[in-house]
Amino acid sequence: METKTFNPPKRILLGPGPSNVHPRVLEAMARPTIGHLDPAFVELMEEIKSLLRYTFETENEITFPVSGPGSVGMETCLVNLVEPGMKVAVCVNGVFGGRIKEIVERCGAQPIVVEADWGSAIDKQKFEDILKSNIDVKLTAFVHAETSTGAQSNIKELTEISHKYNCLAIADTVTSLGGIPVKVDEWNLDAVYSGSQKCLSCPPGLSPVTFNERTLHAIKNRKTRVQSWFMDINLIISYWGSSSRRSYHHTAPINALYGLHEALLLLKEEGLVNSWKRHKLNSEKLISGLKDLGLNTFVKEEDRLPELITVKIPDGVDDLKVRNFLLEKHNIEIGAGLGSLSGKIWRIGLMGYSSNEENISRCLAGLREALEKFKA
Ligand SMILES: *Cc1c(COP(=O)(O)O)cnc(C)c1O
Numbered sequence: 001m002e003t004k005t006f007n008p009p010k011r012i013l014l015g016p017g018p019s020n021v022h023p024r025v026l027e028a029m030a031r032p033t034i035g036h037l038d039p040a041f042v043e044l045m046e047e048i049k050s051l052l053r054y055t056f057e058t059e060n061e062i063t064f065p066v067s068g069p070g071s072v073g074m075e076t077c078l079v080n081l082v083e084p085g086m087k088v089a090v091c092v093n094g095v096f097g098g099r100i101k102e103i104v105e106r107c108g109a110q111p112i113v114v115e116a117d118w119g120s121a122i123d124k125q126k127f128e129d130i131l132k133s134n135i136d137v138k139l140t141a142f143v144h145a146e147t148s149t150g151a152q153s154n155i156k157e158l159t160e161i162s163h164k165y166n167c168l169a170i171a172d173t174v175t176s177l178g179g180i181p182v183k184v185d186e187w188n189l190d191a192v193y194s195g196s197q198k199c200l201s202c203p204p205g206l207s208p209v210t211f212n213e214r215t216l217h218a219i220k221n222r223k224t225r226v227q228s229w230f231m232d233i234n235l236i237i238s239y240w241g242s243s244s245r246r247s248y249h250h251t252a253p254i255n256a257l258y259g260l261h262e263a264l265l266l267l268k269e270e271g272l273v274n275s276w277k278r279h280k281l282n283s284e285k286l287i288s289g290l291k292d293l294g295l296n297t298f299v300k301e302e303d304r305l306p307e308l309i310t311v312k313i314p315d316g317v318d319d320l321k322v323r324n325f326l327l328e329k330h331n332i333e334i335g336a337g338l339g340s341l342s343g344k345i346w347r348i349g350l351m352g353y354s355s356n357e358e359n360i361s362r363c364l365a366g367l368r369e370a371l372e373k374f375k376a
Contacts, residue, residue: 012330014333016175019349021202025201044258055177057185058210060137067205068206073207084107085108089111089114089134089140092116093118094148094149095146096148098140118148122154124154130262137165139168143172144176145173147175156187168214172193177194195258199351201263202259205253282287283306283355288368289360295314298311298345330362334363335347
């Protein structure tokens with residue numbers, strides 16, 4: 001086999017993640033690697049923590065990026081808070097809620113599932129009824145932005161209800177952070193995780209997390225040891241905690257962290273509120289253009305995410321042919337439907353650096369051409 005240096009094609013990433021990476025982030029990642037305990041790197045870590053506090057709108061001391069993709073952030077929250085034999089209320093309205101449920105089971109706990117249709121938000125009354133009738137549930141988990149369907153749930157309300165029933169709440173903000181408001185302190189969120197490659201315009205591989213005092217208290221008072229060595233927060237904070245005495249836990253992904261730092265800096269320069277506005281405005285532009293092409297959205301307006309728009313595939317249109325055409329002819333990637341939505345919807349992401357007017361017009365022009373070509 002002949003092997004050579006890989007030069008990726010230039011793609012416009014309009015799927016469910018990763019999104020396009022800002023050139024400043026790529027440049028930052030190409031800078032020379034230094035030691036993970038170098039004083040200069042320790043300073044960078046403090047800046048990353050401070051920028052993450054800005055992004056999550058929190059004062060939480062324990063706010064840092066876990067080394068690993070969003071799924072590792074998900075597991076970090078779960079393995080530190082779930083103990084064998086516990087009951088955990090898990091909201092499932094798509095793929096990622098389903099993944100939380102599976103991790104809860106693998107932790108030896110029992111998930112109590114609060115279900116909603118794929119494409120709908122979690123119903124707060126249904127959630128409250130389940131907590132009311134399961135007084136032994138002490139932990140809940142839900143997804144803010146369900147990337148598999150394009151629907152958002154109200155995590156402020158779900159957290160309030162969790163606290164009313166004496167539960168800690170875990171929130172997945174992988175696709176929401178940077179795209180729509182995630183107000184950790186104002187909403188009293190307990191344990192929160194996100195991802196670098198959705199609305200933060202960064203490559204995949206890092207998962208920002210933030211834990212409040214209540215969460216840390218619960219972790220300290222566990223009866224059993226955290227089952228994962230790598231994700232045990234008690235051990236990780238020997239590296240990410242205080243800057244005065246930092247010791248080796250694992251070798252941090254140095255260059256990936258240069259990238260995240262630059263991406264968070266970009267977000268701060270734009271301003272969180274402006275970023276939310278840009279995502280909303282661009283989503284409205286795309287949806288109005290899709291309507292002109294006779295395409296309808298899958299999620300009803302009040303539950304719809306601006307950064308991930310799901311579109312019903314019209315009868316007789318070949319899903320795969322359209323997506324292949326967009327990729328091969330226009331270098332545009334859009335996402336397919338997952339599970340029961342496979343062949344029924346497309347998932348068009350306008351996340352982070354990908355959320356701009358030029359991408360919208362290219363996507364609409366490509367879709368117009370594809371629909372004419374592959375109409376039944
Ligand atoms: C993408 C995503 C994840 C998983 O992130 P990975 O980086 O793919 O591991 C988790 N939750 C949601 C809502 C996501 O969109």
